[in-house]
Amino acid sequence: MRLTLLAVLLMSAPAAAAPITYPATATVAQTDIQHGVPVADPYRWLENDVRTDPKVAAWVAAQNTATDAFLATLPGREKIRARLTQLWNYERxxxxxxxxxxxxxxxxxxxxxxxxxxxxxxxxxxxxxxxxxxxxxxxxxxxxxxxxxxxxxxxxxxxxxxxxxxxxxxxxxxxxxxxxxxxxxxxxxxxxxxxxxxxxxxxxxxxxxxPGEKFQSTxxxxxxxxxxxxxxxxxxxxxxxxxxxxxxxxxxxxTDDGRWLIITSSAGTDARYEVTIADLARAEKPRTLIPGLDHSWNLAGTRGTTLYFVTDKDAPRYRLVAVDALTAKLTEVIPQGPATITGAAMSGNRFIIETLSDAKSVVDVHDLTGKLAGTVPLPGIGSASGFEGGDTPLTYFAFSSFATPATIWSYDSATNKAAVIRTPKVDFDPADYTVSQVFFTSKDGTKVPMFISHKKSLDLTKTHPTLLYGYGGFNVSLPPGFSASRLAWMEMGGIFVQANLRGGGEYGAEWHDAGRLAKKQNVFDDFTGAAEALIAKGLTTPQQLAIQGGSNGGLLVGAAVNQRPDLFAAALPAVGVMDMLRFNRFTAGRYWVDDYGDPANAADFKTLLAYSPYHNIRSGTDYPAILVTTADTDDRVVPGHSFKYTAALQAAKLGDKPHFIRIETRAGHGSGKPTDKIIAEAADLWAFAGHFTGLTK
CATH class of the missing domain: 2.130.10.120 (Prolyl oligopeptidase, N-terminal domain)
Incomplete structure (x- = not known):
């Protein structure tokens, strides 16, 4: 008989009445004067590399011991892990x-x-x-x-x-x-x-x-x-x-013909490029074709001396243009449309144009003059990706949605025929789940979309434990996609919601710009607006709502909790950027000034200090339960961000809900994490969030 979480998870009471005791964290007398403002940083020493500083290593060990002890008390944790193992056990x-x-x-x-x-x-x-x-x-x-x-x-x-x-x-x-x-x-x-x-x-x-700087140096x-x-x-x-x-x-x-070397250069992560090229057939030295860092330029293909790019120049939702490699003359091929172009590839004698229409994948096919020649037949609301370009019309793509694991398709751009070539076999029925899209109004009147996914059998006349996920930055779009871990949350009887916040790329450059630099607060307002909309719709309550985000999304969760601690029962910030005044001092952090601004700039400093999660914890206010996650080998967002943030949470008076950190060993920002570690972490997260939202059937 198939194991279901609805049948096996046990009811549990809120956290134990006894006060939670955290490992002691030493403080240092560190105060920086930045733009005339004194900024205390009592946990500066936790920025040190865990591999080289024994004190940091001891702190990590003590924190993990305390976290493990608490998680071990949560009913249903091992059953969640068992079911996650079943759900992950499918061919991908x-x-x-x-x-x-x-x-x-x-x-x-x-x-x-x-x-x-x-x-x-x-x-x-x-x-x-x-x-x-x-x-x-x-x-x-x-x-x-x-x-x-x-x-x-x-x-x-x-x-x-x-x-x-x-x-x-x-x-x-x-x-x-x-x-x-x-x-x-x-x-x-x-x-x-x-x-x-x-x-x-x-x-x-x-x-x-x-030596010793491998994981921290800029x-x-x-x-x-x-x-x-x-x-x-x-x-x-x-x-x-x-x-x-x-x-x-x-x-x-x-390029596919082997003639051109295309070099794209950028100073940050916002995809604004300078383009340099070299004619390899003539052993040409690199020369600048498109100077400056003002626009996005993504290569789509080439014919002779004509290079095709997707760009946001004069087109915030992007367009396809032809650029003459000899003269740099630009000609429009496919104009900006109502949907946002997210990618393009030349397949045989066709352009395959990937777009997002209200954050859902739509893929069109055009001839080389730009005329629409067809639309790739996709099986529903979801996300299509792949479409590698080449000399032949044959290419491949994957399609997935919240309850649909990635299915692999072949596609012939000459005939507009698509066929499934590989289908995963999974231990659940995708037909049992439903996905819908709704729009809510953010604080400033902007309409923002979000996807809502759950079991079809869920009684929507009642409120339910809900997991709200967001990112909102770096021009990153969040179309529907499959996660076995999220499927487990829905199978347990929870609702999963993915909000398409400003700062992302769902609606092009203007949507991205509306959520970065001095406008970053819009992202947090969108996220709390999504939470309020879910509550207003009667789907959940503040006592049943958990929020989650990773990296820039971890920053999002940390800021949202500080600004609206009353709105959430649990928070799961992962590998987050938590100290907005020192993020650019480590590894890849200096790339992020395009989205966040530079702390060395007085105006940017004021904006960053206003929402920095580490600096804005509100002692004396009841906070939701928080489980921070990071990893010791994260050299993208160094774990010192999460270490300092957790230490500050534990030192503040934030009510009786716990604030723990889970620190993975031999893992980084996310990529390359082995399956067993993914399952173990997800089990801990769902046991924790489920405990504090009532998802413990």
Whole structure:
């Protein structure tokens, strides 16, 4: 008989009456004067690297011990973990990449900690090309970026250890399945771009950090390099760098015809690029094609000397343009429409244009003149992704929704025919769930959408425990997507809600701009507006509402709790940016000034101080239960953010609900996390949030 959480979870009372005792956290007399304002930072020492500071390591151990002890008291926790294990145990496929007639794709049989890379050719069974699961006993060493050469004979792949953003790149012979001698170190925030002849590839790297600074030092002066197969990394060629502008990062693409090297450079994460090109056929040195960092430019394809880009120049919802590689003359091909263009690829003699229409995927096909030639048949409300470009009309994509795991489709752009090629088999019936979209009015009158998903059988005349998720930043869109963990929450009888807040990219550049810099407060207002709308609709109550977000979304949760602690029963901020006055001093933090502003600027400082989660905890006010999550190897948002925030929560008088932190070991910002760690963390989160929202049937 299939195990269901509705049947097995036990009723439980709120937290124990006895006061919660947290591990002691030392303070230091640290006060900075910033723009004439004294700013106390008594937990500055918790910024130190847990690997090199024994005091921080001891604090982490004590916090985990306290958190584990509390979580162990929660009824239903182990049953949640058991059901999550069942739900995660399904076959998962990645979108194939086609090189000649060879497919390269990832597959996870179910509970493998890491997905395995396969190759498959017509008439022959698929075979394993690369299995990262034996790389580490704890499963925490992962296959990260990978790219086959154009002829399909070699695979360049990146190894990610313990969740770090640092990469080691290696090369595997596809026919034999053995590695070549090539090894690249200190790659980070990199792609892999092969030359057409397969003789080598472009990648991005930083200088090796000083001893002890690997996980904290600021990433500056990225270099674009070329590696020729069969040579040592020391012989790699510097292709492009901007030492006079060390904050620029550089990525490379080689066009499908092999002629053009396209270098996009940006100073932050808001996708405003400078475009530099080189004619590889003529061994041309890189030259600037589009100067400045004013607009987004994403390559869609090329024909001869014509380069096609998706851009927000004069089009906040984006358009497709042709740029002459010799003269830089720009011509519009597909104008801005009511939907937001999120991606484009040239497949054969067609453009595949991915768009979001009210945060839902719609994919159109146009001929090379820009004329609409059809719409890709998608199976419903959800998210479509993939559509790698190439010389042939055959491509692949994945489709998913909140209760629909990713199904892999083939698509022929010449005939507009799509067909399912791989379908996961799951331990639930997607037909038991429903997804709807509603709009609510935010504080300033803006209409904001959110998706609401739950079991069809749920009695909506009553209120229910609800999990509200948001992000709201960096032009990141949140279309519908599948998560086995969220499915478990809904199977338990909860409602899952995903809000499409300003700061994201759902409605283009204007939507993004309305939620960044001095307008960041709009994001928090949208999030609390979503909560209030759910309560007003009678779906939930403040005593049944939990909120969740990660990274920039962790910041969102921290700020929302400070501003409206009365509105939530539980909060789950993950790997959050919590100290808005020092975020740019570590690793990738300096990229984020595009969205947040620079603390060194007086006006930005005032805005940041007003909402910084660490600095605005309201002692003397009842707060919701909070379970902070982070990881010791997170070198994207260093864990010191969450450490300091948690210490401040525990020191303040915030009522009788607990404020704990869960610190994962050998894990990072999220990518590469092994399946067993994902399941264990989700079980803890749902047990915690369910306990304080009443989802304990």
């Amino acid at each position: 496929f990645g979108v194939p990449r086609l090189r000649g007639t060879t497919q390269f794709y990832t597959r996870n049989s179910g509970l493998q900690n890491q997905a395995v890379l396969y190759v498959e050719q017509p008439g022959t069974p698929a075979r394993i090309l690369l299995d990262p699961n034996p790389w580490a006993k704890d499963g925490a060493t992962a296959l990260a970026e990978w790219e086959p050469s154009e002829d399909g004979k070699c695979l360049a792949y990146a190894v990610q250890d313990g969740g770090t953003d640092w990469r080691t790149i290696k090369v595997r012979d596809v026919a034999t399945g053995t590695d070549l001698t090539d090894t690249i170190e200190w790659a980070k925030f990199t792609g892999i771009a092969w030359t057409r002849d397969g003789g080598g590839f472009y990648y991005s790297r930083f200088a090796a950090p000083a 990433n500056l002066n990225q270099h674009l390099m070329f590696h020729r197969l069969g040579t040592a990394q020391a012989a790699d060629t510097l292709v492009y760098a901007t030492p006079d502008r060390p904050k620029l990062g550089h990525g490379a693409q080689v």
